[in-house]
Amino acid sequence: MEPAQKKLRQESKNPYLAHLNNGDDSEEVVSSKGLTRRATTVAQAAKAEEGPNNFFNDKPFSQNYFKILETRRELPVYQQREEFLKIYHENQIIVFVGETGSGKTTQIPQFVLYDELPHLTNTQIACTQPRRVAAMSVAKRVADEMDVDLGEEVGYNIRFEDCSGPNTLLKYMTDGMLLREAMTDHMLSRYSCIILDEAHERTLATDILMGLMKRLATRRPDLKIIVMSATLDAKKFQKYFFDAPLLAVPGRTYPVEIYYTQEPERDYLEAALRTVLQIHVEEGPGDILVFLTGEEEIEDACRKITLEADDLVREGAAGPLKVYPLYGSLPPNQQQRIFEPTPEDTKSGYGRKVVISTNIAETSLTIDGIVYVVDPGFSKQKIYNPRIRVESLLVSPISKASAQQRAGRAGRTRPGKCFRLYTEEAFRKELIEQTYPEILRSNLSSTVLELKKLGIDDLVHFDYMDPPAPETMMRALEELNYLNCLDDNGDLTPLGRKASEFPLDPNLAVMLIRSPEFYCSNEVLSLTALLSVPNVFVRPNSARKLADEMRQQFTHPDGDHLTLLNVYHAYKSGEGTADWCWNHFLSHRALISADNVRKQLRRTMERQEVELISTPFDDKNYYVNIRRALVSGFFMQVAKKSANGKNYVTMKDNQVVSLHPSCGLSVTPEWVVYNEFVLTTKSFIRNVTAIRPEWLIELAPNYYDLDDFDNNKEVKSALQKVYQMAARSKKNARR
Amino acid sequence: MAIIVEDGSFITSSQWENVEASPKPPPRKPKIVQPKKKPSKHLSNEDALEKYEMLFGERRKEVELDYMSHIAEEETSLSMIEYDRHFALQTDVKLSKKRKSKLVEMTPKGLKKRKRVQIQEGSVSTNTKKRMDGHVVGSSAPAINNGKGKQLLEMMGWSRGKGLGSENQGMVDPVVAVVKNNKQGLH
Numbered sequence: 067m068e069p070a071q072k073k074l075r076q077e078s079k080n081p082y083l084a085h086l087n088n089g090d091d092s093e094e095v096v097s098s099k100g101l102t103r104r105a106t107t108v109a110q111a112a113k114a115e116e117g118p119n120n121f122f123n124d125k126p127f128s129q130n131y132f133k134i135l136e137t138r139r140e141l142p143v144y145q146q147r148e149e150f151l152k153i154y155h156e157n158q159i160i161v162f163v164g165e166t167g168s169g170k171t172t173q174i175p176q177f178v179l180y181d182e183l184p185h186l187t188n189t190q191i192a193c194t195q196p197r198r199v200a201a202m203s204v205a206k207r208v209a210d211e212m213d214v215d216l217g218e219e220v221g222y223n224i225r226f227e228d229c230s231g232p233n234t235l236l237k238y239m240t241d242g243m244l245l246r247e248a249m250t251d252h253m254l255s256r257y258s259c260i261i262l263d264e265a266h267e268r269t270l271a272t273d274i275l276m277g278l279m280k281r282l283a284t285r286r287p288d289l290k291i292i293v294m295s296a297t298l299d300a301k302k303f304q305k306y307f308f309d310a311p312l313l314a315v316p317g318r319t320y321p322v323e324i325y326y327t328q329e330p331e332r333d334y335l336e337a338a339l340r341t342v343l344q345i346h347v348e349e350g351p352g353d354i355l356v357f358l359t360g361e362e363e364i365e366d367a368c369r370k371i372t373l374e375a376d377d378l379v380r381e382g383a384a385g386p387l388k389v390y391p392l393y394g395s396l397p398p399n400q401q402q403r404i405f406e407p408t409p410e411d412t413k414s415g416y417g418r419k420v421v422i423s424t425n426i427a428e429t430s431l432t433i434d435g436i437v438y439v440v441d442p443g444f445s446k447q448k449i450y451n452p453r454i455r456v457e458s459l460l461v462s463p464i465s466k467a468s469a470q471q472r473a474g475r476a477g478r479t480r481p482g483k484c485f486r487l488y489t490e491e492a493f494r495k496e497l498i499e500q501t502y503p504e505i506l507r508s509n510l511s512s513t514v515l516e517l518k519k520l521g522i523d524d525l526v527h528f529d530y531m532d533p534p535a536p537e538t539m540m541r542a543l544e545e546l547n548y549l550n551c552l553d554d555n556g557d558l559t560p561l562g563r564k565a566s567e568f569p570l571d572p573n574l575a576v577m578l579i580r581s582p583e584f585y586c587s588n589e590v591l592s593l594t595a596l597l598s599v600p601n602v603f604v605r606p607n608s609a610r611k612l613a614d615e616m617r618q619q620f621t622h623p624d625g626d627h628l629t630l631l632n633v634y635h636a637y638k639s640g641e642g643t644a645d646w647c648w649n650h651f652l653s654h655r656a657l658i659s660a661d662n663v664r665k666q667l668r669r670t671m672e673r674q675e676v677e678l679i680s681t682p683f684d685d686k687n688y689y690v691n692i693r694r695a696l697v698s699g700f701f702m703q704v705a706k707k708s709a710n711g712k713n714y715v716t717m718k719d720n721q722v723v724s725l726h727p728s729c730g731l732s733v734t735p736e737w738v739v740y741n742e743f744v745l746t747t748k749s750f751i752r753n754v755t756a757i758r759p760e761w762l763i764e765l766a767p768n769y770y771d772l773d774d775f776d777n778n779k780e781v782k783s784a785l786q787k788v789y790q791m792a793a794r795s796k797k798n799a800r801r
Numbered sequence: 802m803a804i805i806v807e808d809g810s811f812i813t814s815s816q817w818e819n820v821e822a823s824p825k826p827p828p829r830k831p832k833i834v835q836p837k838k839k840p841s842k843h844l845s846n847e848d849a850l851e852k853y854e855m856l857f858g859e860r861r862k863e864v865e866l867d868y869m870s871h872i873a874e875e876e877t878s879l880s881m882i883e884y885d886r887h888f889a890l891q892t893d894v895k896l897s898k899k900r901k902s903k904l905v906e907m908t909p910k911g912l913k914k915r916k917r918v919q920i921q922e923g924s925v926s927t928n929t930k931k932r933m934d935g936h937v938v939g940s941s942a943p944a945i946n947n948g949k950g951k952q953l954l955e956m957m958g959w960s961r962g963k964g965l966g967s968e969n970q971g972m973v974d975p976v977v978a979v980v981k982n983n984k985q986g987l988h
Contacts, residue, residue: 212952331986443987449978451939458938458978463987488987496987507976526957526965533964533971536954537945556953609829649829719942745938747982 096186104155106181108148114180121211122185122219122235131213138211142168142318147177153311154181158283161303162294164315167478169434170294171195171263172208175236178259182290184235189258194241196269198224199398205229205238224667225569226659234295239650241271246569248278249519259290265303266295266429268503268532270513277529278520282309296429299467299500306531321441322477326490334442335363337487339370341440345485346375346418349385352437352482353408353419355427355475359446359461364391364422365607371420385415392423395600398656404433425464428471432478439476439484441469443497448508450543453717455702456510458745465501469493476737503532510534510542511572515551517567518558548769549576550701564674568667570594577699578667582677583716584695586688589680590632591671596630597741597753602656603728604635613651621730625738625755627696628689629730634660693739695762700739701766705751706759706781707736714738714751718779719767726752737762759788859935 096103099121101110102336115135117127143164153160154177164170175193184190195201197695204450205222221230230237241262248254259522260279265272279291293303295308304312331337338356341346345354358364371430377385392401409417421433425445447462464472469486476482485495505513514525522528525539546552551562558566565575574594581590596602605613622628622638635653637647637657645655671678681688697704705714705723710736713722723743725731731738731754741753762770771790775782932938945951964971 215838328985330988333984334986335984337986444981447978449938449976451900451942451978453942453945453977454939456938458980460938460978460981461981470941475985492987502976506972524957526954526959527967528965530965533966535972535975536963536965538949539965540945540950540954542950543953547949547953552953556950556956612829652827654968743934745978745980748932784829 074357076284096183098183098186098348101180103183103186106151108151111151111177111180120213120567121180122218123214123233125213126512127213133717134211134366138169141173142734143169143173143258143315146313146315150177150313151181153313154178154292157311158287158289159279159307159310161300161307161312162292162314163300163312164294164296165319165474165478166296166429168315168318170315171200171204172211172696174292175238176208176212176292178261178290178292179236180770184258187258189233190256190469191236191259191261192244192254192257193236193238193263194244194272194275195238196241196264196272198240200264201238201240201432202229208236208238226663237486241269241275242569245271245275245278245516245520245705248275249516249566252521253281253286254289257289261292261294262672263294264296264429265293266299266502268505270508273503273505273531274513274516276303276306276531280529283307291301292705294659297467297471302531318478319474320477320479320481320510322481323472323483324473325483325485326493327487328489330489330492331442331487334487335367338440339367339374341422341485341487342371342702343374343378345438345440346387347378347415347421349438349483350409351416351418352480353421353433353435354438354440355433355436356420356422356440357425357427357442357445357472358422359444360424361391361393363422364393367422371422379414382414385412386410386417388418389420389422392421394424394426394428395592408435425468425472426467427475428468433475434476435481437476437480437482439472439482440474440487441484442487443469443492448506450509450538451504452509454536454721455509455541455716456719456721456743456745456749460745463497464497466493466497467500469497475668505534506532506538507539510538511545514539514542514546515566515572517563518552518562523556544703546572548766549573549699564676567674568670571697572600573702574598575699575734576587577695579674579676580698581695582679584691584698585679585681586691586695587671587677587679589666589692590695591664592634592660593627593631593680593696595660595667596634597627598663599656599659600653602630602653602660604651604653606651609651616651616728618712619650621732622689623732624689624693625728626730626753627741627755628692628726630753631692633657675750693755693757694765697757697761698765700741701769703740703743703751704757704762705738705740706784707734709780711748715778715781716743716751717778717781718774718782721749723749723751724752726750728752729754731756759784760792763788763792932980932982934980934982936980938980944974 095105099114101121117131119126121144124292133634138381150160150162162170162174172194175788178191178293182189182191193204195204201222201224204357205220206216209216209218209220211219217223217229217231220236221228221234221238222632223230223237223243225240225242244254244260254260262272262275262279276293277295281291283291293308295303300312300314304310322504324411324632327337335358338358342354342356356367358367363533368391369389372389375384378384379386388406388409390404390406394403403423404419406419408419411417419435421427421436421700427433442463444461444465445468446459446466448457450457473484473486475485488496517525517528525543541604543552543556546562547752549561549565550559551572551661553559564579564659565572568575568578570578575595578587578590578594583585584590603617617629620629620632622632633652634657636642637652639663642657644654647657668678681691702718704717707713708715709724713724715722721743725734725738729752735756737757737759738751738754740751740755743751770785771781772785775785874912959965962973963969
């Protein structure tokens, strides 16, 4: 009876016609095993959770399951289940606020699962995360909590990897992946509930998704939407989503005393070190969390604190101290170390753990035992300037909201203290209220391509939560037009439609799509994959010179892109073991990642009928073809050596730049194409390869129109010579 | 437990367990291969091995910490941090008498040495000047006044002075980045 009933429901409820439903009122009541869809009570759900068989796959529960269940029910968010279900039943959109660590990311989707019953309507529940590893780790955790296999009832989907299947009911995915699904299916028909998690991080993809969800809410009244945030400043989300109801998990947090300095600090790094040592000697038990801006600062601080602490211990002035760094590029096994237990107390003093972190520790993870926070008030921020098309990565003051968030980390396990290494006046006057969301400080070329593919033509009046500056949008439209992804009316061209199918920056996608013209699409495919993963080279502080020497073995004199290819070819030629990578100062993880990306992109190429072709390796044009293909996608990122011969000048933006220290060019060529233009301590161009100027006018004649270079006499005269040479060689060819 | 990795990197699910349990990796055993075509200016095998021993051998010497070791060492005490709330910490913490503190501001001499070290490290000269503190990135460039992008935006209904958004409520100028190359605290 049950299977037949299920089959009947499946046939009568084609999910792709779900939007044709008039609404919940006319919807057939769906129920199974004591639960009624969108009408479940806590008692019913709890009974279903207790088994003895798994509600979703009918397998018996393991003993471990019940231990986990007991733990789950002690999380703060569990106490809100009844109220959550009530609000969920009565509203289409909910804003949910819970501190990091309250359990919302793992529990709310399960509450929804036991109420939505997606297996009866042949739909899924989506939960987005801003970070790939978060999507993976949470999916694994939830699969354990539900006692199912990862990839079955619970799965994840992230760029270049899909661990879900036909049985998947709850899918964790990156916000970018849900956006990509929406590009194919504007109505997101396969989902009955969409949860946007970590909305407070305001990533670019999440912001666009919120705009989409707002549109979709009116077109699909059957779709439930939950926006989850870790900060209490959720009014903005409420207001944006038609004043949706807000449900807050009462934080399991304790009061935090805030201390300011009376005078501005001359050196915040030194002040942070002093403060840590002073806390260690003078304060009661509890671990310390220090916020610094980047890897170099953090490693420096770790080294110094460790040295000083060891001496204090040796003299019997303080208890043992363990220091751990935490930043994004740290290998995962080293990141895990921050969760190691605190050292034992001794008669000299309390044992303590110190974690020195970037702002990653503000909201993205929970470290139990932190009682003291040291906040110098800075973080590294990436800001794109559309006028000169540079992305800067600079140390900047944090916002008031960030400062509050940092302080809150001290009160998770008991009352704590936050030492702000700035004055209260500076807090009030110098700090902005909120951190600028990513959409305001990013290059929007990829985003514009996505919006066009999503069917959004009016980019001026789209309902952004925070609209970007007009100049940023102008620059994105201009770049896409030069790449021939948008035509002169702002519509997608066939090339643009193709490019949007690749989860790549537009210029990388265009390079890949055009690469068959240069008979090197296999190589460009590899190169594209390598440029899409983190740095494959490892350069530890302890062995810099040796690392540089090993890198020399792979270096190609014509440029960094060809060097990357050499690394990949060596890796794939049978040498590619973890040991080999370790010995040659390469990241095995990055290379595995690149290989996986390559497979995925190759599949997309086949679907888009982009031919896979190569020039024979011993052909004299092998590397020339690859360099020409680079120009076809990156012609807007070209620099010429300046007259004094020491620096380079970018072509249209007229910016003086240097080759990045990691650049492997043996001779500084006259003309180069580059992958990145970044401003850190100086203006650098990175991933640089030599090119010939005549390729510019051959492959990008629109962009290299002489009339566009009136503001740069030097470059214009150089281009004039190139045009003359080209005309002359054409003349000679004719003769 | 969460692991934070910058965008673009991941661990396949089959590797997940291994990562957590991975033992400390062994020291590197690099192979120096002389390039066949050109005679190399790089270290010979013997020199490389010697360098390797120095870096990874059990009795390795303490490696110089870049420029920091050139800075004059002087004894110092932690100055007391005064707070305007609750009681101030009363006791100075004197650092070890056996080891002198390096928590001092870099002298102009130290700065010069640091710069020299940086230049030596790079394979290509990096002689361009550092951006001045307080420099606003892109401040010398004019606002975008022409081009296809502006044209397209105007076709969608934008005009100068307006923001984007359903009610043109967006900011009119792009977010600004300011250079900070020092460790000065907020003031």
